Amino acid sequence: MAISVFDLFSIGIGPSSSHTVGPMRAARMFARRLRNEGLLEKTATVRTELYGSLGATGHGHGTPKAVLLGLTGDSPRTVDVETADARVEAIKAEGRIDLLGEHEIAFDFDKDLVLHRRKALPYHANGMTLWAYDASGAELLSKTYYSVGGGFVVDEEAVGADRIKLDDTVLKYPFRTGDELLRLTKETGLSISSLMLENERAWRTEEEIRAGLLEIWRVMRECVRRGMSREGILPGGLKVRRRAAVSARQLRAEGDAPAHAMEWITLYAMAVNEENAAGGRVVTAPTNGAAGIIPAVLHYYIN
CATH class of the missing domain: 3.30.1330.90 (D-3-phosphoglycerate dehydrogenase; domain 3)
Incomplete structure (x- = not known):
């Protein structure tokens, strides 16, 4: 599939x-x-x-x-x-x-x-x-x-595996395991991202793919920003207080030294997780429970 x-x-x-x-x-x-x-x-x-x-x-x-x-x-x-x-x-x-x-x-x-x-x-x-x-x-x-x-x-x-219609789109570089993916990159000389872009072309144009990915990244950025700026009690009855905004102020006061890189990664993920808990806009990646991981890694890479 x-x-x-x-x-x-x-x-x-x-x-x-x-x-x-x-x-x-x-x-x-x-x-x-x-x-x-x-x-x-x-x-x-x-x-x-x-x-x-x-x-x-x-x-x-x-x-x-x-x-x-x-x-x-x-x-x-x-x-x-x-x-x-x-x-x-x-x-x-x-x-x-x-x-x-x-x-x-x-x-x-x-x-x-x-x-x-x-x-x-x-x-x-x-x-x-x-x-x-x-x-x-x-x-x-x-x-x-x-x-x-x-x-x-x-x-x-x-319902049932025999009745769910799987996507049988033919990809340029099909693979089922990580080992197969790495083998394809060696055989073609393509990076993982370039190979995946070629596969995505089976559904959309490159312009549509890049625009869609940038929209996903925009939502991730906005989710982190909102999570780092909002305070109060999260819904759900457990009286859990938001922590990301307070942590963000503390880290900014300490400066952006590389020594605090791991604290910032944790903060980015926490900001998304708190927005998720509050019913905010998130990117399912690939589930809401894991929604903070990729935004945190991408923010670390950029910052």
Whole structure:
């Protein structure tokens, strides 16, 4: 199978690629399917049930918020993280949700979004089912989705390794292991980055590739900047205080001597991790849990 760099490094929000990004994408997929099948205007109520790990730890991972935002049409890549919490609170308070921003319906947060702490679906720990009903209570559509990690989502029709459609794009320099990659660089004389660029051309032009990578780097830089400038208590109920901003002030006061290089690397990663925990914009790299590592290394290289 072939995997693009843009599959591994995707722009999303925190705190979890499997518990936040995936459910938001799944809810949006469901709402868009309602529209595509001509059912959106007939929909009077929508119900979502979260199972397994999504149900057990969903509140701590912001899964309910992600589902509501996905139903309104938001994607993890573009959702406004500054207004997201306020919009979700408005849905809860008003008892209304605007599907895809096109069709407003009644929504009872306590009844229409259920987290099953001890129930699981058969194919994966991160399962969720959504139903849409008309005004008479008749079912219009139901779909089950699995958030399988890294923000990837599959529906019930594509579960099991024998049923998931792998990307069979033919790459110029295919490899399966690190040893094979190094062998190809020796045989071709290409650097790893140049060889990977040639493979990426199977999906996009070089201009599109470079523009996409620069956008990923822009989001990483902005995430570090925000994390190093914000203070307060992180959400989640554990009363964890942000530390990156305080550490940044201390390191700046001590100067940028090479002796502090490791402290700066730790700080860059911590800044991203705190933004992730706060539900901010991050780059899944390749999961939200590891989102701070590559930005930290790149900031070290540049600075």
